[in-house]
Amino acid sequence: MKLFSKGGADEVTGSRHYLNTGDSIIQIDCGAFQGRRKESDEKNRAIEMEMLHPSAVVLTHAHFDHCGMLPLLSKAGYNGNIYTTPATRDLATLIMMDSANIQARDLEHLTYLAEKKGKVFKEEPLYTEDDVVKTGDLFVTVSYRRPLPITPDVEMTFYDAGHILGSAGAHLTVNKGRDDQKTIYFSGDLGRNNRAIIRDPEEIPTPDYMVMESTYGNRLHEDIHDAMEKLAEVVSSTAKNNGKVIIPSFAIERTQEIIYYLHLLVDQGKIPKIPIFVDSPMATNATSIFRVHPECYDKKTQETFTNHHENPFGFNELKYTSSVQDSKEINNVKGPAIIISADGMCEAGRIRHHLVQNIRSPKNTILIVGYMAGHTLGRRIMERQKQVRIFGDVFNLKARVEKINAFSAHADYSEIAAYIGRLDLNKLKTVYLVHGETDARANLKKVLLETGVQNVEIVTPGREYEI
Ligand SMILES: [Zn+2]
Numbered sequence: 001m002k003l004f005s006k007g008g009a010d011e012v013t014g015s016r017h018y019l020n021t022g023d024s025i026i027q028i029d030c031g032a033f034q035g036r037r038k039e040s041d042e043k044n045r046a047i048e049m050e051m052l053h054p055s056a057v058v059l060t061h062a063h064f065d066h067c068g069m070l071p072l073l074s075k076a077g078y079n080g081n082i083y084t085t086p087a088t089r090d091l092a093t094l095i096m097m098d099s100a101n102i103q104a105r106d107l108e109h110l111t112y113l114a115e116k117k118g119k120v121f122k123e124e125p126l127y128t129e130d131d132v133v134k135t136g137d138l139f140v141t142v143s144y145r146r147p148l149p150i151t152p153d154v155e156m157t158f159y160d161a162g163h164i165l166g167s168a169g170a171h172l173t174v175n176k177g178r179d180d181q182k183t184i185y186f187s188g189d190l191g192r193n194n195r196a197i198i199r200d201p202e203e204i205p206t207p208d209y210m211v212m213e214s215t216y217g218n219r220l221h222e223d224i225h226d227a228m229e230k231l232a233e234v235v236s237s238t239a240k241n242n243g244k245v246i247i248p249s250f251a252i253e254r255t256q257e258i259i260y261y262l263h264l265l266v267d268q269g270k271i272p273k274i275p276i277f278v279d280s281p282m283a284t285n286a287t288s289i290f291r292v293h294p295e296c297y298d299k300k301t302q303e304t305f306t307n308h309h310e311n312p313f314g315f316n317e318l319k320y321t322s323s324v325q326d327s328k329e330i331n332n333v334k335g336p337a338i339i340i341s342a343d344g345m346c347e348a349g350r351i352r353h354h355l356v357q358n359i360r361s362p363k364n365t366i367l368i369v370g371y372m373a374g375h376t377l378g379r380r381i382m383e384r385q386k387q388v389r390i391f392g393d394v395f396n397l398k399a400r401v402e403k404i405n406a407f408s409a410h411a412d413y414s415e416i417a418a419y420i421g422r423l424d425l426n427k428l429k430t431v432y433l434v435h436g437e438t439d440a441r442a443n444l445k446k447v448l449l450e451t452g453v454q455n456v457e458i459v460t461p462g463r464e465y466e467i
Contacts, residue, residue: 001174001182002464003211006050007033007043009434009461010441012215013065014043017434019184020464021174024055024151028170028186028211032068032099035373044069044126051076056150057138059084060188061167062091062252064099071096071127074134083150085158086141087166087293091252093136094285100129102348143295144168144202162191162201163409164253165289165296171204182467183207189215189435190411190419194224196260197290197312198253199298201411206424209467211459214436216412217444227406231261232270234367234402239272239336243363246399248351248378250344251282253409254370256290256313258340260301263315272336276318279327279350280342284320287313331357344370346377352390355381359388360398368403413444417451430455432465 001021008015014033019026033043047069059067059082070082070092084092103125114121142148147157155176158168170186185207193200238245249255255278265271278284291313294305304310321327327350330339339358341351355377358364372378380388384401387394411419420431431453433441445456457465 001467003432003467004464005434005459005461007031007461009459011437012435015066015435017186017211018052019172021153023153025052026154026172027054027057029060029066030057030070030073031065034065048072048076053078054080056080057082058156058170059088059092060170060186061161061164062088062095063164063189064095067092067095068099071131071135074138075127075131081140082138083140083142083156085143085166085168087296089139089141090289091166091286094289096132096135097129098282100127100132104128159204160199160202161188162195162199163189165198165293167191169204171207184209187212189213190416191409192411192415196257197298197301198296201419203422206427208427209430210428211432211434212416214433214441214444215410217436217440219412220414221408221412222406224406227404228261230404232265234365235271235338238365239274241363242336243361243365244336244358245338245365245367246354246358247338247340247367247369248344248346249340249342250370251280251342252286254344254407255283255340256287257407258369259318260312262338263312266315266317273317274336274338275333276338277321277330278318278340279321279330281322283342284322345372346381356390356395358399359395362398362400364399366399366401369407413447416444417447420448420453421451425452425454428453430457432457432459434459
């Protein structure tokens with residue numbers, strides 16, 4: 001039996017892992033590479049060329065770097081099943097559709113630019129909305145803890161990964177009941193305890209082998225309870241100054257989490273009742289998906305939802321805007337307000353318009369709640385550069401900039417070690433580390449060996465590991 005990764009091994013995007021049992025090939029995730037535009041586009045286009053023909057595909061969660069290239073499978077003629085949870089199916093469809101839409105618009109724009117120069121632009125999009133619809137036909141949804149044979153020799157069970165709504169780790173049993181039975185657990189992205197809305201990462205039966213992510217293999221996060229206090233302080237002090245709080249946020253999970261926390265703070269009287277706008281069509285759509293999946297909520301959210309018939313994603317002060325006109329009208333709001341808008345790294349979307357309107361006044365606060373990659377507008381703001389360029393114009397950054405780290409959706413190294421430490425370490429033979437940069441994986445390996453794990457392998461992309 002062989003284990004190997006074609007992406008998302010020595011980096012954090014483009015997740016694509018395989019288990020070849022000899023009788024079947026199981027593919028885990030089919031994510032997009034992200035980063036510098038040209039480089040990631042080339043890597044994503046290469047996926048199509050080297051696509052294997054798996055017997056079954058498993059999708060762990062709906063982040064673009066795990067689901068974004070699934071349509072290339074159906075485009076390449078794959079007609080097998082893609083197993084995932086119901087919430088992930090819904091969120092992943094939204095994400096893939098959005099990507100197809102962006103690709104189509106980019107193509108239109110590049111064709112227009114080429115024609116202006118008298119040239120012909122030949123490139124095709126990676127995939128279209130039609131390909132996404134075809135991918136939708138391949139999904140078979142499976143709830144948590146429901147064992148299901150996915151090939152004649154492999155049974156799969158999903159466990160809640162506590163990372164985003166619907167996220168799961170996949171527990172595979174190969175040759176069940178035979179002398180040569182083996183179990184392998186693919187962690188997907190591992191979440192953390194005590195997050196809003198979703199449950200903590202679930203306890204799993206100890207596998208023989210584990211493929212574990214290591215994004216924050218060399219980092220420790222702040223406490224989540226401190227984050228609430230800081231959020232309350234930032235909102236209250238900005239409101240006192242009659243300013244606006246601008247929150248660039250990822251449309252999925254982070255936005256709903258922030259909404260949830262703001263709802264709580266309003267109920268507790270810890271922040272004043274000021275208008276809150278969610279100005280991102282993608283976030284609004286994602287929130288409606290959150291509303292129809294109470295099976296993924298933690299106990300507290302479930303109780304609010306079912307016992308008190310309250311909607312955790314809607315309250316008096318909160319307004320979801322969809323049309324461009326509604327979005328523009330936010331500019332006319334006098335007095336304090338909170339504006340949550342995508343893109344999370346300020347590279348696209350409506351957030352840029354809100355920054356243009358508000359970045360020059362010291363009354364306002366830009367609140368960073370997520371990861372800001374290098375070379376993005378969000379990163380430049382986070383670094384408090386004196387001047388930043390938005391839509392080609394230069395703006396003086398006079399607004400206050402604050403950052404809350406604790407909303408991370410990934411476990412840090414102590415949390416990963418505690419999670420693995422609870423397993424039967426006599427049974428667990430090897431942990432294979434993927435989804436992390438070099439330093440992160442090296443540190444996590446050290447920590448896991450100290451925890452008592454027998455063997456830890458740092459996975460090299462393309463290399464086959466015999467198990
Ligand atoms: Zn993820």
